[in-house]
Amino acid sequence: xxxxxxxxxxxxxxxxxxxxxxxxxxxxxxxxxxxxxxxxxxxxxxxxxxxxxxxxxxxxxxxxxxxxxxxxxxxxxxxxxxxxxxxxxxxxxxxxxxxxxxxxxxxxxxxxxxxxxxxxxxxxxxxxxxxxxxxxxxxxxxxxxxxxxxxxxxxxxxxxxxxxxxxxxxxxxxxxxxxxxxxxxxxxxxxxxxxxxxxxxxxxxxxxxxxxxxxxxxxxxxxxxxxxxxxxxxxxxxxxxxxxxxxxxxxxxxxxxxxxxxxxxxxxxxxxxxxxxxxxxxxxxxxxxxxxxxxxxxxxxxxxxxxxxxxxxxxxxxxxxxxxxxxxxxxxxxxxxxx
Numbered sequence: 583x584x585x586x587x588x589x590x591x592x593x594x595x596x597x598x599x600x601x602x603x604x605x606x607x608x609x610x611x612x613x614x615x616x617x618x619x620x621x622x623x624x625x626x627x628x629x630x631x632x633x634x635x636x637x638x639x640x641x642x643x644x645x646x647x648x649x650x651x652x653x654x655x656x657x658x659x660x661x662x663x664x665x666x667x668x669x670x671x672x673x674x675x676x677x678x679x680x681x682x683x684x685x686x687x688x689x690x691x692x693x694x695x696x697x698x699x700x701x702x703x704x705x706x707x708x709x710x711x712x713x714x715x716x717x718x719x720x721x722x723x724x725x726x727x728x729x730x731x732x733x734x735x736x737x738x739x740x741x742x743x744x745x746x747x748x749x750x751x752x753x754x755x756x757x758x759x760x761x762x763x764x765x766x767x768x769x770x771x772x773x774x775x776x777x778x779x780x781x782x783x784x785x786x787x788x789x790x791x792x793x794x795x796x797x798x799x800x801x802x803x804x805x806x807x808x809x810x811x812x813x814x815x816x817x818x819x820x821x822x823x824x825x826x827x828x829x830x831x832x833x834x835x836x837x838x839x840x841x842x843x844x845x846x847x848x849x850x851x852x853x854x855x856x857x858x859x860x861x862x863x864x865x866x867x868x869x870x871x872x873x874x875x876x877x878x879x880x881x882x883x884x885x886x887x888x889x890x891x892x893x894x895x896x897x898x899x900x901x902x903x904x905x906x907x908x909x910x911x912x913x914x915x916x917x918x919x920x921x
Contacts, residue, residue, distance in 0.1 A: 631659030806920030847884030
């Protein structure tokens with residue numbers, strides 16, 4: 583029986599259900615696994631920062647800008663430990679700092695500080711007079727003031743961000759938690775409110791999306807195929823939306839590849855529409871390049887009609903991570919294979 587890559591998709595009698603089932607069986611969810619990335623912090627490193635912060639603040643009895651700065655200078659990851667105590671994201675801390683201290687810290691600067699620290703988490707770095715160091719000092723100052731204030735002016739219909747087991751009453755809440763820990767149910771409740779691995783997931787969101795692209799590049803590079811990888815939002819002549827890959831280039835395309843990963847069905851529908859648009863552009867131009875979809879993630883498994891449209895738009899050239907090794911053999915890319 584011919585594979586889905588070899589069927590005639592103009593045949594009105596073509597049965598799509600078995601083809602949709604075939605692709606669905608290949609798609610796996612990827613939400614249980616995440617790339618670590620360069621800035622991943624393991625527990626041992628994080629705990630080192632916690633212990634430094636605990637030591638310089640006398641077990642959180644003497645929390646001040648000076649004592650927190652001492653910990654950050656000695657073990658920079660202490661800065662992120664302090665952020666975790668506050669419960670802020672880097673942009674949120676930046677906003678509070680600008681509002682409270684008058685020192686302007688924009689979101690990009692806050693994220694840059696956070697990432698720089700995660701890349702060298704335990705290398706001592708005393709704060710100097712640079713703009714970045716001034717911003718770090720201002721963030722520490724704003725964080726200390728916020729922590730010492732605790733939850734203030736509680737309104738029944740408003741949930742304060744510091745209404746957490748360790749910060750509800752400022753240091754009065756923090757010290758016993760640091761000394762005695764918290765009940766497991768409290769940990770689970772706050773994890774429920776905040777999503778496990780949320781901060782790390784956000785920091786590596788782009789790397790998650792690059793899984794499919796990396797697999798495509800491995801296949802093309804191994805076969806010595808010339809290809810053009812486009813940049814985000816890049817303008818390519820002849821295309822109102824640039825595909826992710828063009829083989830060999832946009833001047834004489836033999837194949838266009840859209841590489842998509844999604845765990846959300848709504849996003850999947852949008853990405854199917856992108857592939858359909860590439861097919862329309864091809865048909866209108868009268869050219870004969872292949873339109874190819876390389877996909878991953880459970881989002882594509884939700885709507886059968888979306889998968890049927892994807893198969894039609896690509897003439898069955900829908901590749902998953904488990905069939906990526908067939909990419910060259912079943913498309914015009916084989917004309918450019920060197921090995």
